[in-house]
Amino acid sequence: MSEQTPSQDKDAGWGKKLWKALNTDLGELVGSDKPSEAEPAAAPAPAAAASTPSAAAGEEKSFWQKTVEVLNTDVTVLAKDVAQASKEVWQYKLKAGLAKTRDKLGKELATLFGGGQIDEDLYEELETVLLTADMGVDATNHLLKDVRSRVTLAGLKDASELRGALKGALTELIAPLEKPLVVEGHQPFIIMVAGVNGAGKTTSIGKLAKYFQGQGKSVLLAAGDTFRAAAREQLMAWGERNNVTVIAQDGGDSAAVCFDAINAAKARGIDIVLADTAGRLPTQLHLMDEIAKVKRVITKADASGPHEVLLVLDANTGQNALAQVKAFDDALGLTGLVLTKLDGTAKGGVIAGIAKQKPIPLRFIGVGEGIDDLRPFEAKDYVDALIE
Numbered sequence: 001m002s003e004q005t006p007s008q009d010k011d012a013g014w015g016k017k018l019w020k021a022l023n024t025d026l027g028e029l030v031g032s033d034k035p036s037e038a039e040p041a042a043a044p045a046p047a048a049a050a051s052t053p054s055a056a057a058g059e060e061k062s063f064w065q066k067t068v069e070v071l072n073t074d075v076t077v078l079a080k081d082v083a084q085a086s087k088e089v090w091q092y093k094l095k096a097g098l099a100k101t102r103d104k105l106g107k108e109l110a111t112l113f114g115g116g117q118i119d120e121d122l123y124e125e126l127e128t129v130l131l132t133a134d135m136g137v138d139a140t141n142h143l144l145k146d147v148r149s150r151v152t153l154a155g156l157k158d159a160s161e162l163r164g165a166l167k168g169a170l171t172e173l174i175a176p177l178e179k180p181l182v183v184e185g186h187q188p189f190i191i192m193v194a195g196v197n198g199a200g201k202t203t204s205i206g207k208l209a210k211y212f213q214g215q216g217k218s219v220l221l222a223a224g225d226t227f228r229a230a231a232r233e234q235l236m237a238w239g240e241r242n243n244v245t246v247i248a249q250d251g252g253d254s255a256a257v258c259f260d261a262i263n264a265a266k267a268r269g270i271d272i273v274l275a276d277t278a279g280r281l282p283t284q285l286h287l288m289d290e291i292a293k294v295k296r297v298i299t300k301a302d303a304s305g306p307h308e309v310l311l312v313l314d315a316n317t318g319q320n321a322l323a324q325v326k327a328f329d330d331a332l333g334l335t336g337l338v339l340t341k342l343d344g345t346a347k348g349g350v351i352a353g354i355a356k357q358k359p360i361p362l363r364f365i366g367v368g369e370g371i372d373d374l375r376p377f378e379a380k381d382y383v384d385a386l387i388e
């Protein structure tokens with residue numbers, strides 16, 4: 001068993017470190033009504049000079065308290081700006097990532113919704129468009145029914161009004177999948193990651209580690225894909241670059257790696273364990289048995305775990321993704337899904353199929369190979385990016 005521990009403080013993400021540093025300094029300032037010795041003598045502190053500790057306890061605020069208030073306000077405003085900018089960047093990426101699906105769907109919908117009356121021919125064409133975007137028969141039927149009732153309810157007459165009806169119906173259908181992963185309540189919070197070969201498990205684990213670090217969580221990775229040596233190397237290289245401990249083993253047993261990783265995380269007070277597993281097809285029954293064993297061994301290491309069992313799906317597989325969801329759910333009892341590679345496919349409609357047939361929370365979607373290209377799924381953003 002090998003362990004790769006980063007040299008620096010890997011337990012805190014930069015966000016946490018920054019926040020801690022700011023709060024520590026500000027906290028110290030609040031506790032002091034006069035400049036510290038480290039402050040220059042010429043520090044502009046007339047109010048502070050006039051203000052005694054008893055005055056500070058009264059109505060009058062000291063210079064330093066006012067300074068701290070201003071600084072805190074600025075930090076809050078700055079944090080809001082950063083969050084807003086980050087959201088806008090993601091919406092842009094999502095839109096760019098869904099370009100293939102949108103181009104296909106959008107072009108056909110544009111013709112369909114160009115104008116003219118709403119009739120049976122139009123519904124038939126809409127059905128074909130939805131099916132070709134890989135929404136599947138069930139979801140397509142559901143959407144058509146919903147669109148029809150919206151048309152009746154709102155008394156819509158012109159085809160150009162159907163866009164809003166379709167967007168509304170689609171948002172409502174996929175909204176139940178929007179259940180962000182909450183990694184609280186257990187320490188370590190153990191996330192087991194499964195999927196077919198090449199779905200994007202290992203890269204998603206790297207992205208998730210960064211995402212959770214950004215929330216101030218400490219993360220440890222279990223290189224449980226002992227089948228593919230490159231996956232272990234990939235994870236270790238990633239861990240080294242990002243100061244995250246990786247527990248690995250040359251070849252051997254995936255369950256044993258996860259077991260050791262959980263114990264290491266417990267000993268170090270780590271917040272989150274992300275456990276990789278080897279890719280496998282649902283038809284490889286012995287491998288499906290093996291992954292069920294990995295889960296059982298995780299439960300041996302921590303009776304309450306795993307706290308999340310994620311299935312990573314490649315969006316390119318389209319409707320076949322549903323068969324994977326069913327098989328892995330039978331073997332493992334899935335609690336969440338990750339849909340990767342939405343950027344490389346015109347099959348983004350598969351989310352509607354999942355929502356209709358196997359509504360397991362879609363925790364994250366991936367729209368690129370970059371480290372920030374995986375984010376929590378939001379139904380409205382998704383539909384807005386898909387249908388303009």
Ligand SMILES: Nc1nc2c(ncn2[C@@H]2O[C@H](COP(=O)(O)OP(=O)(O)OP(=O)(O)O)[C@@H](O)[C@H]2O)c(=O)[nH]1
Pocket residue numbers: 195196197198199200201202203204225228231278279280340341342343344366367368369373
């Ligand atoms: N374009 C794009 N590529 C992605 C995305 N997610 C993962 N990939 C790529 O998909 C390829 C396979 O990813 P891996 O993480 O190695 O897949 P895996 O599931 O761990 O593979 P196995 O270990 O063989 O089962 C890599 O080249 C990734 O960069 C995504 O959202 N968009």
